Amino acid sequence: MTYDLSPLLLTFKLASVTTAILFSIGVPFAWWLANTRIRFKPAVEAMVSMPLVLPPSVLGFYLLLAFSPTHWFGQGLDRIAGIRLAFSFEGLVIASVISSFPFMVHPIQAAFQSLPHSLTDAARVLGKSNRQTFFRVLLPNIKPALLSGTVLAFAHTIGEFGVVLMIGGNLPNETRVASIAIYDEVESLNYAAANFYAGVLFVLSFLILLAVYFINRKKQNQMALHQGMPK
Amino acid sequence: MIQAHLKKRLHGVNGEFNLDVNFAVAEGELLALFGDSGVGKTTLLRCLAGLEMPEQGCLTVNNQTWFKSFHQKTIPFNLPPQQRHVGYMFQDYALFPNMTVRENLEFALRKGSDKKRVDELLAMMSLGELQHRKPETLSGGQKQRVALARALASEPQLLLLDEPFSALDDAMRSHLHDEVLRLQQHDGMTAIMVSHDVGEVYKLANRVMLMEAGQIVIQGSPAEVFSKGQTSGKFRFTGKILAIEAMDVLHALTVLVGNQIVRVVATGDEATLLHVGDSVLLVSKAFNPMVLKLEK
Numbered sequence: 051m052t053y054d055l056s057p058l059l060l061t062f063k064l065a066s067v068t069t070a071i072l073f074s075i076g077v078p079f080a081w082w083l084a085n086t087r088i089r090f091k092p093a094v095e096a097m098v099s100m101p102l103v104l105p106p107s108v109l110g111f112y113l114l115l116a117f118s119p120t121h122w123f124g125q126g127l128d129r130i131a132g133i134r135l136a137f138s139f140e141g142l143v144i145a146s147v148i149s150s151f152p153f154m155v156h157p158i159q160a161a162f163q164s165l166p167h168s169l170t171d172a173a174r175v176l177g178k179s180n181r182q183t184f185f186r187v188l189l190p191n192i193k194p195a196l197l198s199g200t201v202l203a204f205a206h207t208i209g210e211f212g213v214v215l216m217i218g219g220n221l222p223n224e225t226r227v228a229s230i231a232i233y234d235e236v237e238s239l240n241y242a243a244a245n246f247y248a249g250v251l252f253v254l255s256f257l258i259l260l261a262v263y264f265i266n267r268k269k270q271n272q273m274a275l276h277q278g279m280p281k
Numbered sequence: 282m283i284q285a286h287l288k289k290r291l292h293g294v295n296g297e298f299n300l301d302v303n304f305a306v307a308e309g310e311l312l313a314l315f316g317d318s319g320v321g322k323t324t325l326l327r328c329l330a331g332l333e334m335p336e337q338g339c340l341t342v343n344n345q346t347w348f349k350s351f352h353q354k355t356i357p358f359n360l361p362p363q364q365r366h367v368g369y370m371f372q373d374y375a376l377f378p379n380m381t382v383r384e385n386l387e388f389a390l391r392k393g394s395d396k397k398r399v400d401e402l403l404a405m406m407s408l409g410e411l412q413h414r415k416p417e418t419l420s421g422g423q424k425q426r427v428a429l430a431r432a433l434a435s436e437p438q439l440l441l442l443d444e445p446f447s448a449l450d451d452a453m454r455s456h457l458h459d460e461v462l463r464l465q466q467h468d469g470m471t472a473i474m475v476s477h478d479v480g481e482v483y484k485l486a487n488r489v490m491l492m493e494a495g496q497i498v499i500q501g502s503p504a505e506v507f508s509k510g511q512t513s514g515k516f517r518f519t520g521k522i523l524a525i526e527a528m529d530v531l532h533a534l535t536v537l538v539g540n541q542i543v544r545v546v547a548t549g550d551e552a553t554l555l556h557v558g559d560s561v562l563l564v565s566k567a568f569n570p571m572v573l574k575l576e577k
Contacts, residue, residue, distance in 0.1 A: 168375035171332050174362045175369045176389050176435060186388070190379035 053246045056223050057231035061251075064139070064227055065207040068146040069154075072203045075147075076154035077196070081184070083155065084162035099156075101149040110216025113145050117217060137219045142227075145213045153202040161195030162188065194266060201262050205255055282308050282344075283439070283471065287328055288337040291495060293319050300324055300335075300495040306488075308343070311465060311472045313482040313503070316492035322475045323372065325492075326441045329473065330369050331362035342439065366391075368437030370445050372475075374428040376416035382427050383412040389434035402430040405460050407453075421448040429457070433464060440465065440472040446481060458484055479507055516570075518563045522555060536561065 083094065101109060116123045117136040127133050135141035165188060173183040189196070211229040218225030220234055228247045235244035283306040291300050300321040306312050314322045327333040329340070331347065340348040347365060351357040376385055386399045403409050406426040416424055425448045432440060445461075446454045462485055465472050476482050482489050483503045490500040499506050520538035525547075532552035534545050545563065547555065555561065 166373065166375065168371050168373055169377060171330075171362075172369070172371060172375040172377070175330055175332070175365075175367060176431075177363045177366070177391065178388075179363065187377055187379070191377070 053243055054222075054231075057226050057228045057247060058250055060139075060223065060226065061208055061228040064142055064146060065204050067143050068150060068207045069200055069204045071143070071147050072150060072154040073196075073200060076151065076199065076203070077158060077189075080155045080158035080199075081162055081188070084159050099152050102152050106149060106210070106212025107216055109149055110145065110213040113141070113148075113213070114217045117141055136217060137221060137225060139224055142214055142218045142225055145217055146207045146210055149210060149213050150203045150206045153206045154199045157195045157199045157202070158192065161192035165191055194269065197265065198262060201258060205258055208251065208255065282306070282342070283329075284339075284341045285329070286338040287325070287335040287340060287348075289324065289328065289333070289335045291321055291324060293494075298494050300328075302492075302495075302497050304490060304497060304500065306471055306473065308471055309466070309469045310487045311462075311474065311485055313486035313489040314473065314475045314492060315477070315479075315482060315489050315506075320492045321495040322492055323443055326369070326443055326473065326475065329439070330367050330441055331360060331365050332369075334359050365439075366435070366437055367439045367441055368432035368435055368470075370428050370432040370440075370442045372443040374416075374424045376424060376427055376431070378416055381413050381415055382408055382419075385416070385427060385431050386434045389431045391435050394436065398434060398436070402434055405464075406430045406457070422450065422453065425449060426453075426457070429461070436468065437470065440470050442472065442474040444475050444477065447477070454481075461485070479503075483507070516563075516565045516567050520561055520563055522557050522559050522561060525552060525555060525557060527552070534561075536563065538563065 083091070083098075088094075114136060115121055117134075118124045119128055119134065119136070124135065127135065133140060135144060169187055169191070170183055173187045178186070209229065210227075211233070214225065214227055214230060215233075218227070218230070220226050220230055226234070228251055232244045232247045232251075235241070235247070285305070286303045287300065289300045291298055298321075302321075302325060314325065316322055324333060328335050328348075335348060335350065337350045338348070339346070339350065342365075345360075346358060347360045349355060349358045377388065380388060383399060383403070386402060387396070390396070390398065403412055406429065408423070408426055408430065411419065411423060411427075416427065419427065425445070429442070429445050432442065446457060449457065458481065464470070474485065476486075486503055488500060489503050489506045491498045491506055518538045520536040520543070522534055523537050523542065524535040526533045526535075530549065532547045532549065534547050534552070534555065536543050536545060543563075
């Protein structure tokens with residue numbers, strides 16, 4: 051029996067695009083959040099964390115309203131750029147970026163905050179520009195956090211259901227991702243197909259997380275090995 | 282030639298106080314900052330490096346203005362640390378964890394410097410064997426040597442050292458004193474060093490400034506500052522009582538002086554006033570000491 055692979059492919063396309071966007075905006079944002087002293091920082095942090103506690107349907111509902119051709123935002127976007135975000139892949143990407151944002155930002159922000167400030171000071175005294183300091187000193191020292199942020203954001207996007215259902219619907223090859231396909235197949239009592247999609251997601255999620263924990267453990271072992279060496 | 286007149290408000294353990302210093306350092310001089318913790322020595326070094334901004338005053342180094350506060354008709358100016366070309370050794374070493382010992386030093390080299398300098402410094406600090414190790418695998422004393430080497434790697438015109446020899450054993454400390462002195466004199470570097478070790482200051486510094494609560498209390502040559510009113514025919518040691526034993530009419534005190542444990546006698550009256558853990562001053566006449574030369 052053959053199954054339609056397009057929902058799975060669409061899911062990984064969505065997760066990859068979303069993660070790539072999140073990485074490029076999440077890393078600088080996390081750095082800013084770790085270093086800023088603005089007064090309304092708690093408000094910014096609360097906004098970033100909102101997707102963790104809000105039901106995905108709430109986020110989906112407001113995005114659906116904003117994307118709709120009758121709303122000024124959706125209307126303006128349609129007129130100026132000819133883009134319609136409701137029930138489209140692009141809309142799903144934007145929604146996923148928002149709902150997975152804390153999963154990328156939190157570990158990276160925590161890592162930036164735990165780096166001693168003297169590392170930045172030392173690089174500046176040695177004549178290094180802010181850019182050199184960021185890419186050669188700060189980023190290489192938070193590699194584990196970059197990995198976990200990336201993996202968590204990717205995995206969370208794969209698992210997205212509520213937001214996608216609200217603003218994406220169920221259009222094959224456009225918005226019908228694996229999690230939606232499972233729901234759809236169950237509704238039409240097609241349990242074998244649902245089982246196929248569910249099994250693939252289950253195994254893949256497990257393998258991704260396993261790889262992360264495996265890499266982290268290997269790093270720790272390497273450190274322990276070095277520290278046990280004679281001085 | 283450094284001319285500094287700096288003021289800054291500091292938040293210490295005992296409330297707020299003002300760092301307020303006015304001093305000059307001649308070219309090629311090695312100046313020691315001496316004083317208790319929290320009197321503003323590290324802050325002063327950070328202000329000189331440009332990592333912290335004083336609130337008032339001015340700082341000129343070799344006729345170049347590094348800092349000038351807002352004053353009638355002048356706009357404030359603070360030269361960024363990147364352009365000051367100082368070597369700074371941090372108290373917590375601040376070694377880059379992602380780089381090996383060698384890479385830490387290479388990262389510090391100025392554009393166009395000879396990579397041979399890294400090899401020289403590695404040899405001087407006896408770090409050759411450790412050059413491909415990451416900082417997290419090194420002991421405290423080894424890290425301190427790497428930090429010192431890195432501060433010297435950029436061939437700075439001004440060297441700022443925050444307790445540079447504190448984690449080293451005696452033999453390594455003495456060896457590095459000689460090496461740093463040799464390098465500093467050879468390159469004609471001006472250096473300012475924070476130290477808590479009187480012997481070290483005596484050996485290395487041309488001049489010492491004693492600081493208390495953000496102010497310079499005394500400055501002068503180490504001999505002048507440390508023996509002021511203290512040159513006498515007596516030895517004075519401060520120590521801590523480890524044990525008190527009653528013996529017939531007298532008491533035996535076991536006292537820790539520096540790293541040595543000595544036993545001295547005390548009369549019954551004296552002993553009743555003393556308790557284990559008390560700090561005491563031991564005074565003894567120095568009329569017939571034995572002086573023995575130590576072989577190296």
